[in-house]
Amino acid sequence: xxxxxxxxxxxxxxxxxxxxxxxxxxxxxxxxxxxxxxxxxxxxxxxxxxxxxxxxxxxxxxxxxxxxxxxxxxxxxxxxxxxxxxxxxxxxxxxxxxxxxxxxxxxxxxxxxxxxxxxxxxxxxxxxxxxxxxxxxxxxxxxxxxxxxxxxxxxxxxxxxxxxxxxxxxxxxxxxxxxxxxxxxxxxxxxxxxxxxxxxxxxxxxxxxxxxxxxxxxxxxxxxxxxxxxxxxxxxxxxxxxxxxxxxxxxxxxxxxxxxxxxxxxxxxxxxxxxxxxxxxxxxxxxxxxxxxxxxxxxxxxxxxxxxxxxxxxxxxxxxxxxxxxxxxxxxxxxxxxxxxxxxxxxxxxxxxxxxxxxxxxxxxxxxxxxxxxxxxxxxxxxxxxxxxxxxxxxxxxxxxxxxxxxxxxxxxxxxxxxxxxxxxxxxxxxxxxxxxxxxxxxxxxxxxxxxxxxxxxxxxxxxxxxxxxxxxxxxxxxxxxxxxxxxxxxxxxxxxxxxxxxxxxxxxxxxxxxxxxxxxxxxxxxxx
RNA sequence: GGUGCUAUCGUCUAGUGGCCUAGGACAACGGCCUCUCACGCCGUAAACCCCGGUUCGACUCCGGGUAGCACUACCA
Numbered sequence: 048x049x050x051x052x053x054x055x056x057x058x059x060x061x062x063x064x065x066x067x068x069x070x071x072x073x074x075x076x077x078x079x080x081x082x083x084x085x086x087x088x089x090x091x092x093x094x095x096x097x098x099x100x101x102x103x104x105x106x107x108x109x110x111x112x113x114x115x116x117x118x119x120x121x122x123x124x125x126x127x128x129x130x131x132x133x134x135x136x137x138x139x140x141x142x143x144x145x146x147x148x149x150x151x152x153x154x155x156x157x158x159x160x161x162x163x164x165x166x167x168x169x170x171x172x173x174x175x176x177x178x179x180x181x182x183x184x185x186x187x188x189x190x191x192x193x194x195x196x197x198x199x200x201x202x203x204x205x206x207x208x209x210x211x212x213x214x215x216x217x218x219x220x221x222x223x224x225x226x227x228x229x230x231x232x233x234x235x236x237x238x239x240x241x242x243x244x245x246x247x248x249x250x251x252x253x254x255x256x257x258x259x260x261x262x263x264x265x266x267x268x269x270x271x272x273x274x275x276x277x278x279x280x281x282x283x284x285x286x287x288x289x290x291x292x293x294x295x296x297x298x299x300x301x302x303x304x305x306x307x308x309x310x311x312x313x314x315x316x317x318x319x320x321x322x323x324x325x326x327x328x329x330x331x332x333x334x335x336x337x338x339x340x341x342x343x344x345x346x347x348x349x350x351x352x353x354x355x356x357x358x359x360x361x362x363x364x365x366x367x368x369x370x371x372x373x374x375x376x377x378x379x380x381x382x383x384x385x386x387x388x389x390x391x392x393x394x395x396x397x398x399x400x401x402x403x404x405x406x407x408x409x410x411x412x413x414x415x416x417x418x419x420x421x422x423x424x425x426x427x428x429x430x431x432x433x434x435x436x437x438x439x440x441x442x443x444x445x446x447x448x449x450x451x452x453x454x455x456x457x458x459x460x461x462x463x464x465x466x467x468x469x470x471x472x473x474x475x476x477x478x479x480x481x482x483x484x485x486x487x488x489x490x491x492x493x494x495x496x497x498x499x500x501x502x503x504x505x506x507x508x509x510x511x512x513x514x515x516x517x518x519x520x521x522x523x524x525x526x527x528x529x530x531x532x533x534x535x536x537x538x539x540x541x542x543x544x545x546x547x548x549x550x551x552x553x554x555x556x557x558x559x560x561x562x563x564x565x566x567x568x569x570x571x572x573x574x575x576x
Numbered sequence: 577g578g579u580g581c582u583a584u585c586g587u588c589u590a591g592u593g594g595c596c597u598a599g600g601a602c603a604a605c606g607g608c609c610u611c612u613c614a615c616g617c618c619g620u621a622a623a624c625c626c627c628g629g630u631u632c633g634a635c636u637c638c639g640g641g642u643a644g645c646a647c648u649a650c651c652a
Contacts, residue, residue, distance in 0.1 A: 056652090057652090058651080058652050060651080060652075090652065092651090092652080093650095093651055093652065095651085096651065096652080161650090163650095164650090165649090165650060168649085168650085169649095172649095176577080177577065177578070177648090179578095179648080208650090209650095210650050212650095225581095228581070228582090231580070231581075232580095233579065233580065234579085237578070237579050237580090237648085238579095238648095239648080239649095241649095242649080242650050244650090245650045246650090247650070248650090252649095252650070252651080252652085253651075253652050254652095257652090272646095273581070273582095273645085273646060273647095274646055274647070274652090275646095275647090275652090276580070276581065276646075276647080277579070277580060277581085277646070277647040277648075278647075278648095280580095300581085302581090302582080302645095303645070303646070305644095305645080307587080310644070310645080311644095311645075312645075312646080358588070358589085358601095359588070360588090362588080362589055362590070363590095364590070364591090365590070365599095365600085366589095366590070366599075366600040366601075367600090368588095368589095368600080368601060368602095385582095385588095385589080386581075386582060386583090387581090387582045387583060387644090387645085388582075388644085388645060388646090389587090389588065389589090390586095390587055390588075391587095391588095392587050392588060392602065392603085394587085394602060394603055395587075395588065395601080395602045395603085396602095397602090398601085398602055398603090399602095401615095405615090449614090450615095451614070451615040451616080452613075452614040452615060453614095462613095462614085477612080477613095480612095481611090481612075532611095533611060534610095534611050534612085535611085536611080537611030537612080538611055538612060539611095540611080541611065541612060541613095542612090545612085545613095547612085547613085548611090548612040548613065549612055549613035549614075550612070550613065550614090551612095551613090551614090552610095552611085552612095553611065553612085
């Protein structure tokens, strides 16, 4: 059994699509589970589609997600580093290698040179329905099969542009064994004579580069998207043409990620249209100037993205849904990958983030929340606007009160803003429902009552519940005695402190605000309302 | 059009011939908890694409339809 070596081989044509992330993840899980290597190779054989910054973006994304690279290109402290013995790992830097193998195919008659220009081919396709450059048509085209040797030489000498095409022998059944789908057989006649090399940029196409690199890099398993399944037989033919069939990698073609609604595969436009990111990180496209949102900037935890993506196309036996990366590495298996495409369900993604947010400690969330707070309150947000105690010390407490209602760190602000900023206006719906005719009277009396509480008795004592605190012990009997109704009084009180009918338990709020600020807010409400 | 792949609740899926009156999760809806909003808990609604065949017995196996998806470039 040879060593497991898999590769993720993205094209630097833009941001790394979330489907690509999943492909990378499955490769990584498979490699790690089998004690193998995960390689990263950049497939930049289309010079016209190259987008500056895309390579850095891809590597940084994988790093953020915790998808480690053993060999090839990887992110290291903001720098790209190259590791491994099989480099270079950028296809544009491997020209000499490909040229050598193109020549091999040419010399053995398994490929030929074609001079047809793109324009001529386009014309041909327009004229003849379903035109395909293959065994049936290549004899009518301009290539080294139809031209004399001298003519070919002349053309090459004078620098005519050409391509090298793979000579596909017709009417042969080719079977690809797929680890997910089983045997897939096609007839070679439906294949066209694929372009393997283009002289215009002295670069191979995907098909040739992919086979040569996977062979040279000793890749044992090719795990890639389903869109490659139709060309897999061609790849098998190429391995045969090179005489590499005995070390040919095993194939596994992953189901596609589909649009949340409608038909077709998930695209960047769906994210824009439906309001969710389709890229791991925010991407500033230097080529067209567009900016695309990312999961990281939207407040996702990498482990949530990983867990969510892992389950989009793979599912263990049983009902479990929460997995750490290490657990995924242990549990993952290709034969439990679904065969059918998975619709992308953004709501489920949010749920995963909610789960992981609950798992984080209050202290850690406080750290993560600080930048949000500073953005809202200004840089001196380490001092609370109303008092003498620092936000830093009460922040974990505040977070513990509101985190179960947040999906993202950024949502903590919506849930907890009233702790930091006294209400200046009061929610109309809440007022209508909860601010009664008698409320001003109730609040005036409550104010008196609370003023009588000694500052040192204000806070709920350590280890006691809010119900056992001095405030509750004082207020509840008072309400009962006056027969005002707990709901009536408490909701009005809540509106004074929060500005709306929402938020955590009222005595938790008074604990954080302290006596002075609590009373100030009640007085303010009495003035305004 | 051609070729290939696929097909269980709205969505992700469990299910590998009897454990299925089809299980879980997201979303939806209802209830409980409760000073509010959430969370949580409990519950409701919701699916085996169709037609044949094999079998004592099919969601599961086979065939044929149908539908969806992918590919069909000097893009990957």
